[in-house]
Amino acid sequence: MDGRDWSKFLLPYEQSVEELKVKFKLLRTELKSREEYSPIEFVTGRVKKISSILAKAKKLNVPMDQLETGIEDIAGIRIMCQFEEDIERLAELIADRKDLKVLYCKDYIRNKKESGYRSYHIIVEYPVQTSLGMKNILAEVQLRTLAMNFWATIEHSLNYKYHGIIPADISGRLSKAAEAAYRLDKEMSSIRDEIVESQKLFEDHSILVSKI
Numbered sequence: 569m570d571g572r573d574w575s576k577f578l579l580p581y582e583q584s585v586e587e588l589k590v591k592f593k594l595l596r597t598e599l600k601s602r603e604e605y606s607p608i609e610f611v612t613g614r615v616k617k618i619s620s621i622l623a624k625a626k627k628l629n630v631p632m633d634q635l636e637t638g639i640e641d642i643a644g645i646r647i648m649c650q651f652e653e654d655i656e657r658l659a660e661l662i663a664d665r666k667d668l669k670v671l672y673c674k675d676y677i678r679n680k681k682e683s684g685y686r687s688y689h690i691i692v693e694y695p696v697q698t699s700l701g702m703k704n705i706l707a708e709v710q711l712r713t714l715a716m717n718f719w720a721t722i723e724h725s726l727n728y729k730y731h732g733i734i735p736a737d738i739s740g741r742l743s744k745a746a747e748a749a750y751r752l753d754k755e756m757s758s759i760r761d762e763i764v765e766s767q768k769l770f771e772d773h774s775i776l777v778s779k780i
């Protein structure tokens with residue numbers, strides 16, 4: 569594929585990422601207004617870089633004409649939550665949606681990766697309207713707590729810096745940091761009701777002040 573073919577190939581993925589980001593941000597707004605609390609803290613998204621697509625295709629032995637079905641995270645959405653419990657609720661909300669179809673989930677929270685990585689991945693099929701008609705796009709929706717995201721972001725950049733071979737001393741510290749992030753999630757969950765209540769009070773106060 570040359571540059572022009574790649575940009576054509578990636579167009580529906582770019583559109584899907586943009587649409588899904590808007591939809592999940594609006595879901596946050598809606599839940600905040602309806603229930604005063606949203607399991608969504610913030611949403612990001614990206615289309616996988618061409619170099620990463622090629623590297624993954626090589627690793628998984630996916631032929632170039634089967635990238636659409638062989639690589640499931642070309643379109644990627646990441647949704648950050650405050651608490652682990654929010655991830656369960658959000659996964660249910662996503663499963664109930666009619667504008668996408670959940671194909672399967674990878675639960676790296678119950679089964680954390682050897683690296684220490686924790687996150688809940690949902691592989692979905694998203695129908696996107698293009699000028700040529702409807703196209704079903706595979707996308708990976710990652711659900712993480714803020715602590716899981718903090719750890720994964722740092723580990724990802726270290727992996728990039730050390731080309732996947734992180735020195736033993738740093739890797740040992742990363743393992744400890746993963747345990748600390750796990751404990752932080754558990755501690756925060758144990759006082760979740762208290763935190764949610766105080767955030768609602770704070771928000772009500774801010775709305776009141778802004779109206780004065």
Ligand code: 0O2
Binds near residue numbers: 674685689
């Ligand atoms: P990019 O393009 O940099 O965003 P894998 O072999 O890990 O790619 P696997 O194990 O099936 O495939 O994982 P999956 O479910 O396809 O998810 C891949 C994505 O999950 C990664 O994207 C990361 O965003 C995240 N991820 C998976 N494992 C780890 C990990 O150990 N550490 C961190 N920091 N993130 C992880 P890429 O590949 O980084 O793509």
